[in-house]
Amino acid sequence: MDISKLTAPLLPADIEWRVQTLIESKDNKPAKMIVVPYINNRSVMERFDEQFGWANWTNEIKEVEGGFLCTITVKLATGEVVSKTDGASRTAIEPVKGGISDAMKRAAVHFGLGRSLYNFPKVFIEVGGxxxxxxxxxxxxxxxxxxxxxxxxxxVIVLKEEHISRLQPPKPQLRVAA
Known part of the structure; x- marks a missing residue:
């Protein structure tokens, strides 16, 4: 099964970051936050569209106690049908939408999409707030x-505002459509 479009590197536009932990300043050390990457659900859908075509994959959501299960089913060019399932709890913010999105993203990982995010370095940002x-x-x-x-x-990577001066101008990033 060719899943090269699903497992292709994620572009910065596909990845969002959330604050996992806030660390207060103490002992003359600045405040920091730990941030973690995640793929947004729209990027999941776009990648499945690119890989299989919009009519050749579906997702089914089932509510279970405390959360949701998502089954993603794809139809391969050979006609074979493959399904993968994973689940997630309701989230603190937007419990239904967040839980459904998380379940779908977790099911997509079974197809290889976003799996590389688990290998990202631990990222600290030196900033208050x-x-x-x-x-x-x-x-x-x-x-x-x-x-x-x-x-x-x-x-482990520590990002500081002073590092911004080392950046090259951003390059335009284009995704080639299927």
């Missing part, structure tokens, strides 16, 4: 480009 600043988003996009280029990465 609870939101990812714009300058850090630019650095995170550059990190994704660096990972996609195959450059070796450290296990």
């Amino acid at each position: 609870k939101y990812i600043p714009d300058w850090a988003t630019r650095l995170l996009d550059a990190l994704v480009d660096s990972i996609n280029s195959g450059k070796p990465q450290r296990d």
Whole structure:
């Protein structure tokens, strides 16, 4: 089964970041946040459309106690049908929509989509506050480009605002349509 479009590197536009942990400043050390990458559900649907065609895959959502199961079923060019299922809990914000999206993203990982995110380095952003600043988003996009280029990465990355001056101007990123 060819799944090359699903397993192709994710572009920065496909990846979103969320704050996992806030670390307060203490002992003359600045405040930091730990951020983690995730693929958004629209990117999941776009990749499945590109790989199989919009009419050759479906998702089925079932509500279970405390969350949702999503089964993604694809029809291969050979006519063979393959299904993968995974689940997720209701989320704290938008419990139904968030739970359904998370279940679908987790099912997509079974097809290889987004699996590379589990190998990303641990990322700290040296900043106070609870939101990812714009300058850090630019650095995170550059990190994704660096990972996609195959450059070796450290296990832990600390991003600081002063690093923004080292960035090259962003290159336009285009996804080739199927």
